[in-house]
Amino acid sequence: MKTVLITGSSSGFGKATAQLFLANGWNVIATMRQPQDGLFAASSNNLRVAALDVTDARSIRMAVSEAVNAFDGVDVLVNNAGFGAFLPLETTSDELTRRLFETNTLGTIAMVHAIVPHMRQRGSGTIVNVTSSVVFNPSPLVSVYTATKTAVEGFSEALHYELAPFGIHVKLVEPGYGPDTKFRTSMMAFNDANSFPAPYQPLLDARMSNLPEATTSLEDVANAVFRAANDTGATLRYPAGPDSVASAKMRAGLSEDDFLASKRGAYAVPRQ
Ligand SMILES: NC(=O)c1ccc[n+]([C@@H]2O[C@H](COP(=O)([O-])OP(=O)(O)OC[C@H]3O[C@@H](n4cnc5c(N)ncnc54)[C@H](OP(=O)(O)O)[C@@H]3O)[C@@H](O)[C@H]2O)c1
Numbered sequence: 001m002k003t004v005l006i007t008g009s010s011s012g013f014g015k016a017t018a019q020l021f022l023a024n025g026w027n028v029i030a031t032m033r034q035p036q037d038g039l040f041a042a043s044s045n046n047l048r049v050a051a052l053d054v055t056d057a058r059s060i061r062m063a064v065s066e067a068v069n070a071f072d073g074v075d076v077l078v079n080n081a082g083f084g085a086f087l088p089l090e091t092t093s094d095e096l097t098r099r100l101f102e103t104n105t106l107g108t109i110a111m112v113h114a115i116v117p118h119m120r121q122r123g124s125g126t127i128v129n130v131t132s133s134v135v136f137n138p139s140p141l142v143s144v145y146t147a148t149k150t151a152v153e154g155f156s157e158a159l160h161y162e163l164a165p166f167g168i169h170v171k172l173v174e175p176g177y178g179p180d181t182k183f184r185t186s187m188m189a190f191n192d193a194n195s196f197p198a199p200y201q202p203l204l205d206a207r208m209s210n211l212p213e214a215t216t217s218l219e220d221v222a223n224a225v226f227r228a229a230n231d232t233g234a235t236l237r238y239p240a241g242p243d244s245v246a247s248a249k250m251r252a253g254l255s256e257d258d259f260l261a262s263k264r265g266a267y268a269v270p271r272q
Contacts, residue, residue, distance in 0.1 A: 002027065003076070007081035029048045030048070050070075051063065075126065076229045129155075133241075
C-alpha cells in the first residue's frame, strides 16, 4: 500500500485530495497548521493527521520524520499549502510579499529538501507541486502571487531533471479558478470595499466581468493530483479544471504578441 504526505489538508483542494487518496486505499498523512478532530468523515487506520507549518523549519523536520515512520516510508509528497492576495502591487506590503514567498515558494522548496534524501535512499518517489493557471495566464492584481507560483514552476522543471536519475518524479498540478475554496475569500480579504485603491478599480471590474464560466472544482484538482502521483511517465505539467485546460491551450496556440493583445483587450489595457 502506498503512502502520500499532503500539505495544507485542512480545506479546499488539499482536503479533497486527501479524501480521494483515502478512498483509493492509500495511506494518507494529512498535514495542517492546526490539526482538527473529525475533519475527515471516516476515521481510518490509513489516516494520520499531523501538524505542519511549511514556514517553520522545526515543524517541517518533525512532520517529515513522523511521516517517514508512520507507515512504510513516503511514496508521494503533495505540496499544496499556499495562499493568495488579490491587490495591486502598490498596496502589497513588503511583509505580505515575504509571507507569500515564505509559504508558496520557500515552503515548497523546504518540503522537497526535507523529503529528497528519504526518496533517494528508497530509489523512488513522486513530488507533486500545486501551482496555478496564473503561471501561463498572468493577470493584473495578482503579480506577487503569480511570482511565487512561477518560481515553483521553474524550480520543479529544473529539479525534475536533477532527480530523475534517482527514480524520483517531479510533477506540477496547475489549478484554474476554484470558487469553492477558502482561498478565494481570503484572497480578497486583503482588500475591502473601502480600501481598494480607486485608480485600480477598472482592473478589478474587468477581472470580475472576466471570470470563467466553467471553473475548477475540488474534484478536478484532487483527480489531477492523483493522476500525477500515479503517472510514472514523463509528463511534467497537469493543468486542472476546464478553465485552466482552456487557457493552457489558448496560450500554446497563440503567438506571444497575440496572446498579450487578447489579454490587454480583456482588461482594456492600452498597448504601450
Ligand atoms: N482556489 C483557487 O482558485 C486556486 C487556484 C489555483 C491554485 N490554487 C492553489 O491551490 C492550493 C490550495 O489552495 P485552496 O484553493 O484549496 O485554498 P484553501 O482552502 O485556503 O487551502 C489552503 C491550505 O493551505 C494551508 N496553509 C496556508 N499557509 C500554510 C502554512 N504556512 N503551512 C501549512 N499550511 C498552510 C491552509 O491551512 P490553514 O487552514 O492552516 O490556513 C489550507 O489548508 C494553494 O497552493 C493555492 O495557491 C488555488
